[in-house]
Amino acid sequence: MTELIIKGGGIAPRRRRAQLNWLLTVLPAFPLALLVLRLWYLSRQDLPTMLLLVRYISPLGMISALFITLLSAAPAFILVLRVLGGILLVSAPEQAGRSMLAVTALRMPDWVVLLAVMLAGFTWQLRLLPTLMMLLVSIMGLTAVQRFHTARWLMLWITVVVPVLVGLLVLIFVGPGIVAAVSAGETSTALLLGVPPLLGPLLTGPVPAWAARFATHWPAVGAAFIAPFAIGVVFLRAPVLPDSAIETGPPDGPVEVVRGQLIAVDDTATTVLLAGGEVTFLDNDDVRSKTLCPEPEPPLESMVSVRGWHVEESALGWVAPTRHAGPVDPRCLGRPLRPE
Template sequence: MTDIYVKGGPIPPRRRRAQLNWLLTVLPAFPLVLLVLRLWYLSRQDLPTMLLLVQYISPLGMISALFITLIWTVPAAILVLRALGGILLVSEPDNAGRSLLAVTALRMPDWVVMLATMMAAFTWQLRLLPTLGMLIVSILGVTASLRFRTERWVMLWITVGVPVLTGALVLIFVWPGIVTALRAGETTTALMLGVPPLLGPLLTGPVPRWSARLVTHWPAVAAALVAPLAIGVIFLRAPVLPNSAIEVGPADGASHVVRGQLISVDDTSTTMLQGDGAVLFIPNDQVRSKTLCPEPVRPPDSVVAVRGWRVEESALSWIAPTHRDNAVDPRCLGRPLNPS
């Protein structure tokens, strides 16, 4: 009674258990590998420095940085698996039981898809929201084809009417951004805004049987191979220590500013990690002042905005309060607070 019965026969239980065992082994280990690589990268491949960072850096802080940096990847993986697996299920039902992708989509609860959709709506950039709409209508269409085989006009409305209406509404909303992107020469941004609403109606039902695995299984395999590499590159550049500037000098003499990342402060000294990987232990009696320095503001990747919403901003970053300092602390620029 442990088999999964679909057309084409079940996946052999032993093979399925072996695949799941490997998956459950790799998934918990992947975040740990990312955290270790982040410390190795931060220490500039110096083992004593890495051991010092391990001693003082809070695991909760690193996990928080990992979560904030990569939160958008979780709904992306869930929705893409559900959409591709659903298309494979309706396109090649005779052999779907032999595909882990199709079985994963078949077993995925609806509430998981709903939570992933809400998370994506808040964390994805505006230029990715048309892709989100395409994935949603695709999942709705293939789910209706699998579960609700009712009157023809109802199925036609779910698989054609809803995707066309949704695509039209999305195009109306992003049309000013498409025009701006084309005028600014940002062809990629224009394609990301305009193409997914057109593809939505094509992904709500079966594809030709001969191409089912080609357009579902192999893109999923390619994404699974590329995703860990891309996630690692993104997280290796995420900050895990606060940028600080410390004014150092005797009480009756000239002072200078040390900039870097603050590791720890104890009873005797303040430990700083500089940009070149050098570790400084500054006696506390020489510390005259210190401040936190904000992260450098990156110039925008795109000049395109849709109805006042920049395409590189997520809904969460757009509506959430942000802290912006109008004046730059001179210590963050390497100058003493009160030069003599």
């Protein structure tokens, strides 16, 4: 026990390395657990169906779905970790050696933060960009306090004037959206647009040393508990099989439209997972036509736009080409393509 505790109540490097090794061991298991749970959820908790899905579903497709799910969550994790760790470093430097949060923030390279900011700028919705700017000015101010001990006027400029100016510019840009959100009764949208620019100057300096650990560790612990559940819920609903509609029936008989998720096609049969979790095998000789059904557009939560930019749209969704919605294929509605 004496080897694990150092003078002053800190944790010895050997014990910290052991904790880090445990963390690095558990982290790779989280994506694997998500992939297994996705198949379990897709099979409606039926083991034979899950084994069939394991045989035919491409791991690359599931990894792609997981990557898309985590695309916007990873920058949030990195930036919030850097802000909370930076606040602890400047508020209670004597506790930095005993805090994994502070050590991680201290050792985080600047290029990782830069990439996280760029990725968030492209993938986050417009209503979350004021929060991104708040995190960015906070990181800039905390980094200046940690690394540079220059003239007082320069530190005041970096930690106070710059956040105030950035917040003012953001408020000028999103001002019409705030007015529209208040007029439409969308309180949450108005708060997301208007509150973060006001908090930026408050997150660039230290907090009282006695409250530093409470103000940083508890939010980090809460986010660490909530994030896996939130990511899991989103990933469990992400599509991993193409939604299809298949016309089937004997050459001289009636036509039936089968709606479901296409699992596989071999020399004799087409395997389809129905909406209720049942698996059906369609004889290829009876299959008359197939089509892919587009993913239904989720309903909009907000009708507010900021200078022509909808608050739920990201820069990546605005720049990247999208498929325009056309006439709905009747087969996707359960009707034959050519009714007899």
